[in-house]
Structure formats: structure tokens, C-alpha cells
Amino acid sequence: MAFVRTGEILLHYRVQGLTGAPVLVLVNSLGTDARIWDEVITELLPHYRIVSYDKRGHGLSDAPAGDYSLDDHVADLVGLLDHLGVAQSAVAGVSVGGLIAQGFALRHSDRIAGLVLCDTAPKIGDAPLWDERIAAVQGGGMEALADAVMLRWFTERYRRDSADALAGWRNMLARTPAEGYIGTCATLRNTDLRNDIAGIAAPTLVVVGDADVATPVELVRETAACIPGARFEIVPDAGHIPSIEQPGRLSALMKTYFNEVGHG
Numbered sequence: 394m395a396f397v398r399t400g401e402i403l404l405h406y407r408v409q410g411l412t413g414a415p416v417l418v419l420v421n422s423l424g425t426d427a428r429i430w431d432e433v434i435t436e437l438l439p440h441y442r443i444v445s446y447d448k449r450g451h452g453l454s455d456a457p458a459g460d461y462s463l464d465d466h467v468a469d470l471v472g473l474l475d476h477l478g479v480a481q482s483a484v485a486g487v488s489v490g491g492l493i494a495q496g497f498a499l500r501h502s503d504r505i506a507g508l509v510l511c512d513t514a515p516k517i518g519d520a521p522l523w524d525e526r527i528a529a530v531q532g533g534g535m536e537a538l539a540d541a542v543m544l545r546w547f548t549e550r551y552r553r554d555s556a557d558a559l560a561g562w563r564n565m566l567a568r569t570p571a572e573g574y575i576g577t578c579a580t581l582r583n584t585d586l587r588n589d590i591a592g593i594a595a596p597t598l599v600v601v602g603d604a605d606v607a608t609p610v611e612l613v614r615e616t617a618a619c620i621p622g623a624r625f626e627i628v629p630d631a632g633h634i635p636s637i638e639q640p641g642r643l644s645a646l647m648k649t650y651f652n653e654v655g656h657g
């Protein structure tokens with residue numbers, strides 16, 4: 394694990410895998426940190442140099458008060474890649490991490506070799522949803538929404554059969570800094586890339602868990618249809634975070650796609 398200060402933000406990141414191999418960057422979702430990618434990293438490590446990081450407001454990275462813009466998140470990612478000397482990489486992001494990946498692909502098209510958009514869309518939810526979340530956390534802290542969010546993250550099967558893991562992921566959410574969570578809800582409330590994503594030029598794989606209730610299959614299918622040449626895949630037996638529920642299936646889809654588009 395390592396840390397870098399980029400702009401005014403301290404970011405926690407990890408670099409794993411082969412020096413000289415194609416670079417893959419992984420971006421986490423709201424209320425999680427880079428550990429949601431751990432099992433995918435294990436699967437893909439023989440083939441890539443993998444950079445994972447806790448986006449601002451989450452994990453061990455700084456969580457300043459105030460709204461975070463999509464540009465803030467993209468600038469953090471650019472700062473991290475500049476620090477690592479990475480000129481070109483594939484970027485995979487889940488949910489708001491996928492929004493950050495879309496923003497990066499649009500604003501830095503020369504730096505992106507491939508894009509994996511997991512359970513995401515150019516606009517996720519609406520202003521009332523994110524304002525309600527913000528109010529809930531301001532009123533009762535992260536505990537106030539933890540149980541309800543577990544229903545959005547995971548399938549019924551996972552919640553029933555993996556009770557200890559569920560409790561661990563719930564801890565991750567509940568321990569997210571309130572300021573960081575609120576700042577990122579503002580990103581979600583204020584970001585709408587629907588008029589922009591047709592301009593994504595990178596080879597793009599779009600995936601969604603078949604039981605995702607936060608970004609449902611049809612929303613993610615529409616997202617794929619708006620991106621020229623994008624491939625769309627449904628991950629069976631998965632909710633909103635396939636990297637946790639189906640890391641083997643997700644890694645296989647990513648590896649096959651990257652091979653086809655010449656990134657590893």
C-alpha cells in the first residue's frame with residue numbers, strides 16, 4: 394500500500410502485478426474502498442500491472458467536507474497516474490467508479506486503452522434520491538442507511554448464504570467517513586453524461602449483475618447502446634457489485650475482452 398498527495402487530496406493506492414505489463418486501473422463505488430476488487434485482482438494479476446485506489450472520501454484517502462465534482466474525481470485519477478508515470482491504461486469502474494471512468498475516458502481519450510463499465514450509467518438515480526441519502530447521513534450517520542444499502546448491493550442469495558461476508562461489507566459501508574459519502578452523493582446528484590457518452594472512443598465493455606437493483610439491467614443495456622461499438626454482458630447471480638459476488642465471471646469477461654482489443 395502507498396499514498397500520494399495529488400492536488401489537496403491524499404490518496405491511498407496499491408500497485409500490484411508485473412512491471413511492464415499492460416496497466417489496469419480499478420475504481421470503487423459509493424461507500425466502498427479498493428478492497429471490493431481484491432478477488433478480481435487475484436485473478437488478473439498474472440496478466441496486468443494493476444492499480445487500485447480508494448477514491449476521495451473513502452477508505453484511507455482524504456475525505457474533505459463539501460460536494461465533490463466529477464472533475465475532482467477525474468483530476469485525482471489523473472494525478473495518481475501521473476505520479477505512477479502511467480501514460481496509457483485500461484480503466485474499470487463500478488457504479489460511481491464507472492462514472493469516474495466515463496469522465497476520464499471523455500476528458501483524457503489519449504490516455505485510455507480500454508474501458509470496463511460495471512453496473513453504471515451516465516446518470517445514476519435522481520436528485521431526490523441523493524438528497525434523501527445526504528439527509529439520512531446528516532441526521533443519523535452511516536448506520537442510518539446501512540441495512541437498506543445492503544439490499545441494493547447484494548442478491549438475496551448472497552445475503553442469505555454469506556452472512557459473515559455481508560456483515561463485513563456492511564462494516565465497510567458503515568465506517569465510510571460521512572463527509573466522504575455525502576460529498577460523493579453530490580457527485581452522483583450533479584453528474585449527467587447522457588449527452589456525452591456517444592463520444593467515448595475507447596473499446597468499452599459494459600457489464601451488469603442480473604439482479605442489480607441500483608443500476609438495473611435495462612439501464613445498463615441502454616448505456617452500452619449509447620457507446621459506439623460497446624459490448625454488453627450480463628453477469629449471472631450478481632447484484633450491484635459483481636467484483637464481490639462473481640469475481641471469477643467478471644475477471645473472465647474482462648480478460649477475454651482485453652485480449653480481443655489488444656490490451657494484454
Ligand SMILES: O=C(O)CC1=CCC(=O)O1
Nearest residue numbers: 422423488489542545607
Ligand atoms: O448505494 C447504492 O445505492 C449503490 C450505488 C449507487 C452509486 C454507487 O456508487 O453505488
